Amino acid sequence: xxxxxxxxxxxxxxxxxxxxxxxxxxxxxxxxxxxxxxxxxxxxxxxxxxxxxxxxxxxxxxxxxxxxxxxxxxxxxxxxxxxxxxxxxxxxxxxxxxxxxxxxxxxxxxxxxxxxxxxxxxxxxxxxxxxxxxxxxxxxxxxxxxxxxxxxxxxxxxxxxxxxxxxxxxxxxxxxxxxxxxxxxxxxxxxxxxxxxxxxxxxxxxxxxxxxxxxxxxxxxxxxxxxxxxxxxxxxxxxxxxxxxxxxxxxxxxxxxxxxxxxxxxxxxxxxxxxxxxxxxxxxxxxxxxxxxxxxxxxxxxxxxxxxxxxxxxxxxxxxxx
Amino acid sequence: xxxxxxxxxxxxxxxxxxxxxxxxxxxxxxxxxxxxxxxxxxxxxxxxxxxxxxxxxxxxxxxxxxxxxxxxxxxxxxxxxxxxxxxxxxxxxxxxxxxxxxxxxxxxxxxxxxxxxxxxxxxxxxxxxxxxxxxxxxxxxxxxxxxxxxxxxxxxxxxxxxxxxxxxxxxxxxxxxxxxxxxxxxxxxxxxxxxxxxxxxxxxxxxxxxxxxxxxxxxxxxxxxxxxxxxxxxxxxxxxxxxxx
Numbered sequence: 163x164x165x166x167x168x169x170x171x172x173x174x175x176x177x178x179x180x181x182x183x184x185x186x187x188x189x190x191x192x193x194x195x196x197x198x199x200x201x202x203x204x205x206x207x208x209x210x211x212x213x214x215x216x217x218x219x220x221x222x223x224x225x226x227x228x229x230x231x232x233x234x235x236x237x238x239x240x241x242x243x244x245x246x247x248x249x250x251x252x253x254x255x256x257x258x259x260x261x262x263x264x265x266x267x268x269x270x271x272x273x274x275x276x277x278x279x280x281x282x283x284x285x286x287x288x289x290x291x292x293x294x295x296x297x298x299x300x301x302x303x304x305x306x307x308x309x310x311x312x313x314x315x316x317x318x319x320x321x322x323x324x325x326x327x328x329x330x331x332x333x334x335x336x337x338x339x340x341x342x343x344x345x346x347x348x349x350x351x352x353x354x355x356x357x358x359x360x361x362x363x364x365x366x367x368x369x370x371x372x373x374x375x376x377x378x379x380x381x382x383x384x385x386x387x388x389x390x391x392x393x394x395x396x397x398x399x400x401x402x403x404x405x406x407x408x409x410x411x412x413x414x415x416x417x418x419x420x421x422x423x424x425x426x427x428x429x430x431x432x433x434x435x436x437x438x439x440x441x442x443x444x445x446x447x448x449x450x451x452x453x454x455x456x457x458x459x460x461x462x463x464x465x466x467x468x469x470x471x472x473x474x475x476x477x478x479x480x481x482x483x484x
Numbered sequence: 485x486x487x488x489x490x491x492x493x494x495x496x497x498x499x500x501x502x503x504x505x506x507x508x509x510x511x512x513x514x515x516x517x518x519x520x521x522x523x524x525x526x527x528x529x530x531x532x533x534x535x536x537x538x539x540x541x542x543x544x545x546x547x548x549x550x551x552x553x554x555x556x557x558x559x560x561x562x563x564x565x566x567x568x569x570x571x572x573x574x575x576x577x578x579x580x581x582x583x584x585x586x587x588x589x590x591x592x593x594x595x596x597x598x599x600x601x602x603x604x605x606x607x608x609x610x611x612x613x614x615x616x617x618x619x620x621x622x623x624x625x626x627x628x629x630x631x632x633x634x635x636x637x638x639x640x641x642x643x644x645x646x647x648x649x650x651x652x653x654x655x656x657x658x659x660x661x662x663x664x665x666x667x668x669x670x671x672x673x674x675x676x677x678x679x680x681x682x683x684x685x686x687x688x689x690x691x692x693x694x695x696x697x698x699x700x701x702x703x704x705x706x707x708x709x710x711x712x713x714x715x716x717x718x719x720x721x722x723x724x725x726x727x728x729x
Binding site: 172233234236237240260261262264265266267268269271272273276277278279280281293294297298299300301302303304305306307308309310311347348349350351352353354355356359361362363364367391409410415416423424434435438441444445447448458459460461462463464465466467468471472475476479480482483484 | 495497498501503521522575576577580602603604605606607608609610611612614615616620621622623624626639640641642643644645646647648649650651654659660661691692693694695696697698699700701704705707708709710711712715716718719720721722723726728729
């Protein structure tokens, strides 16, 4: 028996959220006695980078180095994972919740007849059953979900476990899979991705601006602060609706849900729909000139003041300290 | 062109989330139910595509009789007919099996729904239906254009998007800005009353992952306010107290 982890990579690096999934699987295997943690990487990626997945808790990495899998072709990925699942003799698949991970997991659950739980926030409770705690109502509540199938898939939310870093190197093995051409019938013809920046859904620190920023021309100070902190930038819905910032930066109920260690909200009043996207953050700082802004009720720390005055000062203070 | 849109019947986004019966049931007291916001985007785009192709648009919900007003609203927005699968939606797999069965029976070219329901946030039903039916599935889709049987989509990925080309039939989980939400007009509301709403029975009872108990997150402590002229105090707190720097 083993636990199989579907790992994603971008720009030659295994994603941090995937490494967290490996650590989750490692803790799961220790708890349930499910045997080894085997990671699965699809597409072209450097072997040394894959060996380092061992530090997070995998003993082996299976690599399907078919270049057609470099792009996230959903059906082909699902077929490849299903075949790796059989070959590894696995009973559980763990993966990080992501745009591609979700799409692949859903198809995989049908292929391998596995019950699937998404947004998993902690290790399952296996005392006399298999209860998985997941985040629901966009972070406003949790549900204990009873998984009753033999095969299982857990799509893990960011920060569900601490990243393990003390494992050894993993052995990298090539894996052959046979994927029908029909799985490649849909074509990804182009990809636009912000490069060299911290990606919002995966960021440890997020700096977001709202209508209080008064216009897109004032985003320089948000970006400066983000740069100092190594943070991703986000925004509220009105800001992306007005076209001040791109849609993929919209944080909230119908936008990106983030779960960083630190979320800094600048000039955002804190509508309930925005809070839904940030309530999994570990620590929330709110900067707003309106002391009655509802966001203060959801914050850990707050500064009542004009963003145009406070943010540059905060940036200087951080630069001095970091 | 036959289009199926699957909608959820969910608490309004401003609802207070509470539970009853020893935390095993959602408390519906004072809660207003709506078409899932993501489903609403899917429906809006489907109305446009139906008009573009002079096709037929069916809307489907898996739910008990209390979801009928939500289905009527979808009819008022522009769907031609509605199907209610008469069962409480027990888990993603259960819902996917019902949808796959009735989708196959109806022979739809395009199936749209929201990227996820806003109650359970699973985001899995479209992929499961796609796999059961053996057709491609895509999510979250922000743009979807039709040219004959060719489909061009824009799918959101972390920090960006990818453009995908595929052919009908297919299934997509949608999100903004695929279309603007449509508000029903008086004519739509009047005509919705007489459009067909067929109630059908579930085809399978199998479940895999049922929620058995709920809990609310621990209450947040009071905010610690820092003077705007003393921002270095905030930096210290973030570093030493919150330990997030």
